[in-house]
Amino acid sequence: MEKLQFILDAAPLIVTIVGIGVTGWVVTTWMRIKNGYPLDGQWGQALYPVRNDETVERVKLLTQENGQLRAELGAIKDRLANVERIVTDGSHRLDREIEMLRGPAN
Structure with missing residues (x-):
């Protein structure tokens, strides 16, 4: 029960950290597209627009x-x-x- 309570208490913090990370990724990707920088694929290779x-x-x-x-x-x-x-x-x-x-x- 103590472990479950700890997880429930830490959930808002975990959700906040994940939300900040996803928001940062979206903003960074948007800025790269806006300024003409190539995007990166899964393994770090550059993906150039068509x-x-x-x-x-x-x-x-x-x-x-x-x-x-x-x-x-x-x-x-x-x-x-x-x-x-x-x-x-x-x-x-x-x-x-x-x-x-x-x-x-x-």
């Missing part, structure tokens, strides 16, 4: 945009390297020093 024509087209457009942005970033890096080379160039510094020694033009 692909349709619209999704494939979006991936193609994003891939093209990514390539364009990478090319633009490469060009900007090259320009920045040239600017750094010009600014740190010794002759540039020497030209400034010569102009300072000449003084203001009369």
Whole structure:
């Protein structure tokens, strides 16, 4: 009888813990779906949603945009390297020093 009473006394706590766990699982799954993360199967493998024509087209457009942005970033890096080379160039510094020694033009 004591064991049965203990189980009856602990039942609300057990139900609360199980309810919190299930609610957390549902919220986590909903957030993953909402943000485009793949779902996990029983053994941890990723389950990807079914692909349709619209999704494939979006991936193609994003891939093209990514390539364009990478090319633009490469060009900007090259320009920045040239600017750094010009600014740190010794002759540039020497030209400034010569102009300072000449003084203001009369």
